Structures are given as C-alpha cells and as structure tokens.
Amino acid sequence: MSQFPLHLLCVEPRFPGRLGAVADWLVRRRGYRVSFFCHNADPRALWPESTGKGLDVISFGVGGLANEQRIDWTRVLERSLCYSYGCWEVLSARHPRQVDVILGRSAGLGSTLFANVEIPRTPVVQFYDTYFDSKNTSLSASETYLHWRKAANAIELIELENGTIPWTATQYQRGLFPGEYRDDFHVIFDGVETRSLPPRDRTPLTINDKTLDENTRVVTFVARSLDALRGFDTFAQVFDRLAQTDPNVVAIAAGSPIVDHAFDHANYGSDFPAKILASLSQTARERMLLPGVLSQANLARVLARSDLHFYGSQPHPVSRSLAQAMAAGCVVLVVDDAAVREFVEHDATGLLASREVDELTAIAQRVLGKPLEYRTLGDAAATFAREKLSRDVTLPRLVSLFDRLVDERR
Numbered sequence: 001m002s003q004f005p006l007h008l009l010c011v012e013p014r015f016p017g018r019l020g021a022v023a024d025w026l027v028r029r030r031g032y033r034v035s036f037f038c039h040n041a042d043p044r045a046l047w048p049e050s051t052g053k054g055l056d057v058i059s060f061g062v063g064g065l066a067n068e069q070r071i072d073w074t075r076v077l078e079r080s081l082c083y084s085y086g087c088w089e090v091l092s093a094r095h096p097r098q099v100d101v102i103l104g105r106s107a108g109l110g111s112t113l114f115a116n117v118e119i120p121r122t123p124v125v126q127f128y129d130t131y132f133d134s135k136n137t138s139l140s141a142s143e144t145y146l147h148w149r150k151a152a153n154a155i156e157l158i159e160l161e162n163g164t165i166p167w168t169a170t171q172y173q174r175g176l177f178p179g180e181y182r183d184d185f186h187v188i189f190d191g192v193e194t195r196s197l198p199p200r201d202r203t204p205l206t207i208n209d210k211t212l213d214e215n216t217r218v219v220t221f222v223a224r225s226l227d228a229l230r231g232f233d234t235f236a237q238v239f240d241r242l243a244q245t246d247p248n249v250v251a252i253a254a255g256s257p258i259v260d261h262a263f264d265h266a267n268y269g270s271d272f273p274a275k276i277l278a279s280l281s282q283t284a285r286e287r288m289l290l291p292g293v294l295s296q297a298n299l300a301r302v303l304a305r306s307d308l309h310f311y312g313s314q315p316h317p318v319s320r321s322l323a324q325a326m327a328a329g330c331v332v333l334v335v336d337d338a339a340v341r342e343f344v345e346h347d348a349t350g351l352l353a354s355r356e357v358d359e360l361t362a363i364a365q366r367v368l369g370k371p372l373e374y375r376t377l378g379d380a381a382a383t384f385a386r387e388k389l390s391r392d393v394t395l396p397r398l399v400s401l402f403d404r405l406v407d408e409r410r
Helices: 020-030 073-094 143-151 154-161 171-176 232-245 272-277 282-287 296-305 320-327 357-369 371-389 391-409
Strands: 007-011 033-038 055-059 101-105 124-127 165-168 205-207 210-212 217-225 249-256 288-292 308-311 332-335 351-353
Touching (some): 033 073, 073 143, 101 391, 165 391, 217 296, 217 320, 217 357, 232 249, 232 272, 232 282, 249 296, 282 288, 357 371, 371 391
Parallel strands (some): 033 055, 101 124, 217 308
Antiparallel strands (some): 205 210
C-alpha cells in the first residue's frame, strides 16, 4: 500500500465527465491530489465540490479537425490524434512532477495517448466505454454511419496496444472487446453517491415554474442528452398514452435537448425533444417538463419525488442515470437487454420489459395506479445500490489497483 496520498493526473475531453466524480471522491475520501486535464468543461454549477481544493482543472487546446463538431468518417483517427497532441502540448509546457498514476478516458478521442511520452514509466489506467460492433445499426442505416462504425474503434485499439491498463465499469462492457484483450480488463463500476441523498419526499416540488403537489404522479427520465440512443422517443410515446388517461401524471425529462452522441447520426446536433414533442398530444406536451441539465443536488431531489423512472436505452453500456435512480429508491421500468441485467433483476430490484410501447404503458399504468404495492421494488433498488453501486464500495477497489501499480513501479 502506498505510504502517501497519490498525485493523479486525469485526462478526459470534458470536465467533470465520467472521471470528475471519481477524482472528487479520491480527493475528499483519500486525500489524493488530482490534476484534471480537459478540453471543455460544463458550467461551474455542475463541478464537484473538491474543485480548487485538491482537484485542479487545467484546459488544453486542440487544433485541426479536433475543433470540428462533425467530421467525415475517414478522418476520425486524425481528429483523435489532434486531441492527443493538444493534451501533450500542455503537459510538455507544464512539466508536471511526481505524477504517480495517469488516469484517462478518451471517449474515442485518445487524450492520454502521448501523456507518458512527457511522463515516462508512469502507469496509465484507461477507462474504456465501449467497443463498437460494426454490424449493430439500430439507430441509423445511412452509408456514412456504416462507414464510421467500421472505423470507430481505431483509437481504442491503438491505446490497448500501447500498454494502457484497461478499466471498464461492467462485465457487459468488458465482453464487447476482442477476446485477446479481455483478460487484461479490470471491471470496477465507477459508482454513484449514496451517502447524502435526500429522503423520498412527496412534498410540493417546483420545476420550470410549475408546482407539483403531493397528488401528482411523477414519471422521470434522465440522460446526458435526450436522444434516440437512450430511448427518449420511446419514453415520450409511453407518456403520451399515460397523459391521456391519467389527469394527475406529469413527466420530468432531465438532460440536454441537443443530441451529442455521434452514433445517433441521424439526429446529431439537433433538438431531438422538439421533434418528438411535436408528434405528441397537446395534453402530453403541456405536462412534459424539460428542465435541462440539472446539478447533482437538484437531480437527487427530482428522483426522490419520482413515482416511476423510465430507462429505455438502445443496447449500449448502461448510463449512470439508471444507477442514480436506483440509489434514490425509484421504481425503475427498464427496457430489457444484456447490459441492464447486471443492475436490474425483474420483480426484485425493478421491472424489465420489451421495447413495445403497449407493454411499457400497461406496466407504467399498474405502477402509477397502485404505487404502494410497488414501493418494495424501489426500496430493494436502493439497497442494491448502497451495497453494490456506491462509490464507497466500488472505488476502494480502484485505489487498491493504483497502490499496487505504484508499489510495483517503485
């Protein structure tokens, strides 16, 4: 075990991103010092509390194609190398000393690729989100999209071949990668906050200047962006039917309206909710509340008020929002696939269903009609989250990995 708190150098295209919460926990719970290099950052209201108190944020510029929001599929690797080079330029100018571990998440952009050129012999632990199956074209069948899928894994393969220590959140994600790399992966869920969550509460809640009283039934949906990948369109169709039969139901869909998942090629950069809401009934449009991206504190308050949380992602690594909803004690209605079964057991910690709107609507109506009968599912989900998904449970395993790597290096 390392004798002193470590100095961690984090690299991710956007802060706080996926690693910001991990870095925050390491600073607050283990006394780490973290230098977090990023290209972009969310508004400061969304930054973790340890920022500036052991967690320092340093931005790096990028040039060439890395500045483009959308590029031709033939230049994906070139764009990734621009990101890697931009990070290296800042590292080279700052000459960071006594970095114990480099922790990266490239999100397909290769940010850490050149990091240990400047800081040699330092272990690089890399978080890998996914490995794309070029045959999976569920969101789009355009020619450009098909070409992109075939080339999308290039930077991940380069990173794996350059000796990174691969880390991913679930067994499902590990199983997506080619067999020759799987044994090297450390599977550690990056965790959610469970210590300071508000209690479940039916007192009035105000969203978008609309006050929801204790009799209002609240259905929630949360995603980084409200897009087809995460199933916002399916959620909207289900809610449209609920709204026409139940005068007391309201939907809260938290997340950016602008699609930023490149693999939702058909809708990238567009206001997807506006397109979907235009096809709904007026009743549903009036009762669909879109508060945008919420801070963690405000999101926790919304989830504490939720009567039913919908998770309808296309087959893809599970979003952290599902774990957050479970930790908040929500009754979760989840479109079934292999990825979600690591989190939800049907009729034990949630409800699994097909993507058929009729089936999803019928289940939602049963839950909202007799919420007390389904409360045990929410309580079981919260218990599962505390025991299996809490950062206090999962991140000590990551600390042990860092300690071992540092001791081996010494």
